[in-house]
Amino acid sequence: MRPVAVIGIGKTPFGAFPGRDLRSLAVEAVGNALLDANVAARAVEAFYLGNFAGPSFVGQNHLAPYVGTAAGFEGIPCTRFEDACASSGSAFFHAWQAVAAGVYDVVVAAGVEKMTSQTTPRVTEILAGAGDMAGEGRAGATFPALFAMIARRHMHQFGTTREQLAAVAVKNHANGAKNPLAHMRKVITLEQALAGKPIADPLTVYDCSLISDGAAAVVIAPLDQARRYTSQFAKVLAVAQTSDYVALDNKSDITFFPAVQSAGLKAYAMAGVSPKDIEFAELHDCFTIAEIIASEDLGFVEKGNGGPFAAAGCSAIGGRIPINTSGGLKSKGHPVGATGVGQVCDVVMQLRGDAGERQVARHRLGLTENLGGSGATCVVSILEAA
Amino acid sequence: MDSRDGVVYTETVVHAPPEQYAADAPYQLAIIDLDSGGRLTVRILGKTLAERAQIGDRVTFIEERNGVAYCQRSLT
Numbered sequence: 049m050r051p052v053a054v055i056g057i058g059k060t061p062f063g064a065f066p067g068r069d070l071r072s073l074a075v076e077a078v079g080n081a082l083l084d085a086n087v088a089a090r091a092v093e094a095f096y097l098g099n100f101a102g103p104s105f106v107g108q109n110h111l112a113p114y115v116g117t118a119a120g121f122e123g124i125p126c127t128r129f130e131d132a133c134a135s136s137g138s139a140f141f142h143a144w145q146a147v148a149a150g151v152y153d154v155v156v157a158a159g160v161e162k163m164t165s166q167t168t169p170r171v172t173e174i175l176a177g178a179g180d181m182a183g184e185g186r187a188g189a190t191f192p193a194l195f196a197m198i199a200r201r202h203m204h205q206f207g208t209t210r211e212q213l214a215a216v217a218v219k220n221h222a223n224g225a226k227n228p229l230a231h232m233r234k235v236i237t238l239e240q241a242l243a244g245k246p247i248a249d250p251l252t253v254y255d256c257s258l259i260s261d262g263a264a265a266v267v268i269a270p271l272d273q274a275r276r277y278t279s280q281f282a283k284v285l286a287v288a289q290t291s292d293y294v295a296l297d298n299k300s301d302i303t304f305f306p307a308v309q310s311a312g313l314k315a316y317a318m319a320g321v322s323p324k325d326i327e328f329a330e331l332h333d334c335f336t337i338a339e340i341i342a343s344e345d346l347g348f349v350e351k352g353n354g355g356p357f358a359a360a361g362c363s364a365i366g367g368r369i370p371i372n373t374s375g376g377l378k379s380k381g382h383p384v385g386a387t388g389v390g391q392v393c394d395v396v397m398q399l400r401g402d403a404g405e406r407q408v409a410r411h412r413l414g415l416t417e418n419l420g421g422s423g424a425t426c427v428v429s430i431l432e433a434a
Numbered sequence: 435m436d437s438r439d440g441v442v443y444t445e446t447v448v449h450a451p452p453e454q455y456a457a458d459a460p461y462q463l464a465i466i467d468l469d470s471g472g473r474l475t476v477r478i479l480g481k482t483l484a485e486r487a488q489i490g491d492r493v494t495f496i497e498e499r500n501g502v503a504y505c506q507r508s509l510t
Binding site: 167168169170172173176182183184186187188189190192193196197198200201204245246247248249250251295296297298302 | 443444445446447448449450451452453454455456458461463464465473474475476477489500501502503
């Protein structure tokens with residue numbers, strides 16, 4: 049395996065864009081990444097596209113060549129990756145593997161989702177398909193319901209409170225308000241978050257990520273070729289993908305995610321670093337409880353202390369480990385298939401020192417954690433400044 | 435006793451349902467530790483607060499509808 053670098057990043061804004069279709073969003077993100085990398089479309093050797101539910105959301109299948117040809121790729125392998133909310137994390141993992149293994153030199157990994165053309169009940173139903181539809185789904189479990197049950201158990205076992213969950217939402221909204229590409233650039237108060245409309249008890253609307261349209265893309269290449277294209281590359285020290293049961297009721301303990309723990313351990317070993325070396329992270333806050341549990345599973349804080357850690361400001365910009373400086377899925381938005389690669393783009397921006405108002409002071413080593421479903425897929429990446 | 439009696443491991447009340455269950459909301463879901471071993475995701479019958487089940491409560495299987503077990507909080 050040879051070392052790999054991210055040589056270009058590109059994103060669209062995340063939001064509700066009634067006038068934009070899936071393909072135009074993906075093409076815009078890919079175009080931005082190619083421009084950022086100083087790479088021509090014809091130089092790209094393979095295209096890895098993450099997308100969760102294009103066929104259900106917009107009625108389009110065969111998405112990778114559909115997007116790839118429009119982006120200017122000619123005759124190369126174009127493949128779609130689907131692992132629920134970790135779809136583009138998976139695309140990134142497989143793209144990285146191919147370059148690390150020496151199969152290709154220059155590849156593009158991207159992600160896209162177009163969600164807002166459907167009603168919220170219909171979106172809820174499509175998202176539920178990332179769970180076990182023969183069991184929990186048939187009983188009426190939505191994704192907020194699955195994470196609400198996780199939150200209830202975490203509260204029961206560790207004393208995590210509603211206020212600690214809400215503190216995650218308040219922090220991520222404060223960060224997102226500083227991100228020009230975020231879906232909801234709105235500061236909220238703890239009182240507002242606690243008084244939000246109930247979605248699945250104990251979660252309110254402020255505990256849930258947004259339904260968004262958007263796309264993100266990265267160009268990757270062997271590290272020893274990165275300087276040919278740009279001085280602004282980031283080293284990929286590790287990418288690990290793991291899996292677990294899809295159904296929540298198959299797990300013996302739902303207060304942690306085994307896939308997150310194992311992806312974290314693999315990534316730390318591969319990168320030769322430990323959790324205390326990580327300076328900032330983009331974690332998969334599809335629900336506030338998910339960020340709290342991920343901060344525990346990745347070793348940033350002791351098991352059960354994720355709630356107090358967030359409420360004390362340890363994960364705020366300026367805190368011990370800033371988490372979700374982009375605003376996270378909560379405020380930046382969660383176009384499901386775009387999220388994993390979007391996190392990589394956000395970490396690379398911080399590594400380059402390009403994060404503007406939300407720039408963190410220490411930005412040499414960053415981590416991404418992209419979770420699929422209620423923990424059945426996890427992709428963890430560790431990136432280092434050039 | 436039914437093989438689907440058990441104790442609540444975790445629960446939630448769903449206020450924002452998927453399209454197909456819109457008419458049922460709000461409804462309570464629970465994952466229960468079955469007396470017979472293993473876990474199952476079930477619906478808890480009842481609409482009032484008093485009928486809601488909490489973690490640790492015993493629930494009794496009442497009926498099956500469309501492959502889903504409906505349980506009720508045990509009174510004793």
